[in-house]
Amino acid sequence: MKRCTSIFLLTVIALSFASCASHRTAYRWNGLVGIDDKPIFFTSTNRPAIKLFVAIPFIGNSNMAGLIEDVTAHIAEQGGNHVRVVQGGSTNYWFAFPPLTWIFTPVIARVDAEWRPSAETFSKHEAMWAGTVDKDGEPIAHDVAAADDDDDD
Numbered sequence: 001m002k003r004c005t006s007i008f009l010l011t012v013i014a015l016s017f018a019s020c021a022s023h024r025t026a027y028r029w030n031g032l033v034g035i036d037d038k039p040i041f042f043t044s045t046n047r048p049a050i051k052l053f054v055a056i057p058f059i060g061n062s063n064m065a066g067l068i069e070d071v072t073a074h075i076a077e078q079g080g081n082h083v084r085v086v087q088g089g090s091t092n093y094w095f096a097f098p099p100l101t102w103i104f105t106p107v108i109a110r111v112d113a114e115w116r117p118s119a120e121t122f123s124k125h126e127a128m129w130a131g132t133v134d135k136d137g138e139p140i141a142h143d144v145a146a147a148d149d150d151d152d153d
Helices: 001-016 064-077 119-130 145-151
Strands: 022-026 041-052 057-060 080-092 106-116
Touching: 022 057, 041 064, 057 106, 057 145, 119 145
Parallel strands: none
Antiparallel strands: 022 041, 041 057, 041 106, 080 106
């Protein structure tokens, strides 16, 4: 009975996250640049979905066209251009909890892309790396006097 309850809860959680894309971006390249001698960023996007009987789309969109639309929209929001899709694919977890996952099959689709940031976006991230601004672009105040107070003891 406990196993059925836990499988049911896992299914409910999986259904609630279906169609939510998650993005991870690598901004720091230790001064290295892309093929065309310009800085690049790398974004990896995942999107879970649920299929019926391993093959029939049920909840969420795990096809590449929809995923590429998601990643390019995210890159455009980040101020990027000149996108190159590096790889894409999906993993079908029919084997996770048989026979339940033979009926409701979790799928995770993924696409990885490298992109060239605009000059403004790149400058913003360089300033963040240097520690002079926060993620919103606001200057970070460094209180030197407060740091010196510790030495007076």
